[in-house]
Amino acid sequence: MPYEIEATAVSTAPAEVIFKHLAVAEAWSQWGAFPTKATRERAGDEVPNGVGAIRKIPPAREQVVAYDPPKHYAYIAVAGLPVRHYRADVTMEPKGDNTLIRWRAEFEPKIPGTGPFIRLFLGRAIASFARRVARHSERCEPGCPARLPDEP
Numbered sequence: 549m550p551y552e553i554e555a556t557a558v559s560t561a562p563a564e565v566i567f568k569h570l571a572v573a574e575a576w577s578q579w580g581a582f583p584t585k586a587t588r589e590r591a592g593d594e595v596p597n598g599v600g601a602i603r604k605i606p607p608a609r610e611q612v613v614a615y616d617p618p619k620h621y622a623y624i625a626v627a628g629l630p631v632r633h634y635r636a637d638v639t640m641e642p643k644g645d646n647t648l649i650r651w652r653a654e655f656e657p658k659i660p661g662t663g664p665f666i667r668l669f670l671g672r673a674i675a676s677f678a679r680r681v682a683r684h685s686e687r688c689e690p691g692c693p694a695r696l697p698d699e700p
Contacts, residue, residue, distance in 0.1 A: 549656070553674055554651065555674045557678035559646060561647060568617075579684030580677060581680060589604050598612060609627040621637075622638065625655075631656060633654070636652065637651075653670060
């Protein structure tokens with residue numbers, strides 16, 4: 549039985565800016581408070597950060613499975629997490645003059661009995677990610693990887 553997690557945050561940044569911060573792997577190092585650098589290991593099938601792209605955000609490796617700018621971004625964990633069938637969907641929708649970020653994830657624990665603990669840990673992480681990307685997108689500096697021009 550899968551476990552589900554959901555977190556939300558509101559940002560004054562436009563959905564397009566938030567989406568790019570999610571899609572560009574290297575931008576995660578700017579807002580995610582990770583101790584190591586996030587990188588894209590493989591480009592997507594049609595666009596560099598799109599469906600099929602694989603990124604390494606240690607300890608996890610993730611593959612992009614939905615890329616619909618600026619509304620929907622989704623990825624699955626392919627390695628590095630103590631779970632099976634992990635999928636996260638992040639949606640951006642208007643909320644007045646702001647953007648509502650909704651981050652939903654589901655997973656199955658690899659080890660029976662660990663689901664509640666993992667849900668607590670991942671729930672806190674996802675809530676932090678939603679808040680951090682919301683805040684960072686509002687005040688992103690020009691050198692941030694998400695502000696660089698898209699690759700051809």
